[in-house]
Amino acid sequence: xxxxEKMKEDIFSPSERDIIEYLFKQRENIxxxxxxxxxxxxxxxxxxxxxIAKKLGYSGWVELKNSFxxxxxxxxxxxxxxxxxYPFDERDSIMTVANKMALLNQxxxxxxxxxxxxxxxxxxxxxxxxxxxIKVFSVxxxxxxxxxxxLNMNRIGxxxxxxxxxxxxxxxxxxxxxxxxxxxxTGESRNIVGLLPFLKKRKVPVIAxxxxxxxxxxxxxxxxxxxxxxERLYSKxxxxxxxxSICFLLDVLYAGVFSKDYKxxxxxxxxxxxxxxxxxxxxxxxxxxxxxxx
Numbered sequence: 001x002x003x004x005e006k007m008k009e010d011i012f013s014p015s016e017r018d019i020i021e022y023l024f025k026q027r028e029n030i031x032x033x034x035x036x037x038x039x040x041x042x043x044x045x046x047x048x049x050x051x052i053a054k055k056l057g058y059s060g061w062v063e064l065k066n067s068f069x070x071x072x073x074x075x076x077x078x079x080x081x082x083x084x085x086y087p088f089d090e091r092d093s094i095m096t097v098a099n100k101m102a103l104l105n106q107x108x109x110x111x112x113x114x115x116x117x118x119x120x121x122x123x124x125x126x127x128x129x130x131x132x133x134i135k136v137f138s139v140x141x142x143x144x145x146x147x148x149x150x151l152n153m154n155r156i157g158x159x160x161x162x163x164x165x166x167x168x169x170x171x172x173x174x175x176x177x178x179x180x181x182x183x184x185x186t187g188e189s190r191n192i193v194g195l196l197p198f199l200k201k202r203k204v205p206v207i208a209x210x211x212x213x214x215x216x217x218x219x220x221x222x223x224x225x226x227x228x229x230x231e232r233l234y235s236k237x238x239x240x241x242x243x244x245s246i247c248f249l250l251d252v253l254y255a256g257v258f259s260k261d262y263k264x265x266x267x268x269x270x271x272x273x274x275x276x277x278x279x280x281x282x283x284x285x286x287x288x289x290x291x292x293x294x
Contacts, residue, residue, distance in 0.1 A: 002213040002229070003071050006056060015044045016052050027072050035061055057214070074212060074229075078111040084230035084241040101240070108228050108244040115212065115226035116252070123208045123223045125256035131179035131205070134160045137167055137195055145243055146183070149250040154249035155272070156258055156265040167191070171198040180206045181253075185227055185242050186214025196220040209249055225249050 007020050022042045023030060052186065053064040087104045088097045093187040128134060134153065136146050142161050150160040163170040174180065180199050184192045187210040199206055200220055208221035211229040218224055228245035258265050274288075279285055 002077070002211075003056065003067055005213075007068075008120060009054055012052065015042075016055075017050050018042050018045055019048060019052060023068065027156060028069065030065060031069055036169070069210065072145070074114070077114065078107050082107055084228075085106075085232055085236035087102050087193075087237065087240065104240055105244050105269050108230075108241045109248050111228045111230070112248050113247045115228070119250070119254065120223055120225060124225060124253060127179045127205050127223060127259065128158070128181075128253060128257050129260045132159070132177040133174075134181065135170055135174060135177050136160065136162050136181045136183065137192060138165065139189055139191065141239075142246065143185050145247055147248075149254055152254045155259065155269050157268065158257065162253055167195060170281065171195040172202065173205075174202050174204045176203040176205070178202075179211065180204050182206055182217060182219050182221070183209040183246060184215075185229075185231075185239075186233070187211060187217035192217065207253075209246060225253075234248065 004024075010021060019038065022038065024034075025116050027174040035049050038049060039046045049061045053059070053061045056064060056066065082100065082104050084104065088100045093098065136143065136148070136150070143164050146162055150162055153160045161170065171180075182192060182196070182199075187208070193216045195200070196206070196217065197220075206221045206223070208217045208224045209225065209227055210221075211218050212226050212230070228241050229248070230241050231239060
């Protein structure tokens with residue numbers, strides 16, 4: 001759940017609610033304000049700000065303020081010219097639809113990239129590189145877009161299983177040599193959440209691909225990569241943005257693992273593909289060197 005959504009819950013006293021309403025009105029303007037300034041402007045006591053932070057699961061006011069500002073900054077960025085839920089409307093021509101879909105894709109990639117940081121990406125890449133077996137857990141429609149990731153990883157000798165048929169036993173029959181990639185936009189999908197205790201008990205490292213904010217999945221994950229979080233649950237034309245975001249993250253993870261042993265992976269992949277792939281093309285862009293010399 002987003003922090004800004006959690007702050008709207010009915011768990012606060014009247015004085016605490018006054019401060020929260022103040023935060024939503026001031027937004028970025030609170031960056032350089034002290035607790036004393038905020039309490040004076042809201043006619044409350046500074047300790048009230050600490051109580052709000054504790055109720056929201058933070059150690060103190062500064063931690064809450066930094067999270068609030070980071071979330072506001074994210075929500076204000078990238079999607080100013082396109083709506084992820086309704087990227088086109090009924091009056092648009094087919095070429096207008098195509099252009100808007102291209103803009104949505106480009107915006108989604110930029111947005112997802114802004115959510116990545118070096119430490120988490122490095123950790124996720126190392127976890128996948130060191131694993132003897134990678135298992136991907138998600139709901140069925142997300143697993144459909146993971147097949148390309150499985151194919152790419154397989155072509156550099158990494159064993160990947162998409163846990164579609166019997167995910168409960170796939171989770172139980174895992175160990176610390178396995179790495180689990182768990183994909184859930186909400187982080188609360190019942191079928192996925194039910195697997196997490198088994199993965200933890202079996203000491204399986206977990207990489208979570210999920211929305212921004214706190215959810216059940218993030219509490220179990222060893223490493224968290226954030227999916228672009230712009231879509232509502234069902235009031236939308238399609239899951240274009242979240243799907244593009246997941247595909248981008250999986251491509252980045254594959255590329256990260258590939259780059260760990262770049263020369264050997266490239267040689268292995270090219271040699272095996274050359275042996276099995278006998279396609280030819282008259283298009284010079286597609287031609288391989290061995291085709292030109294044939």
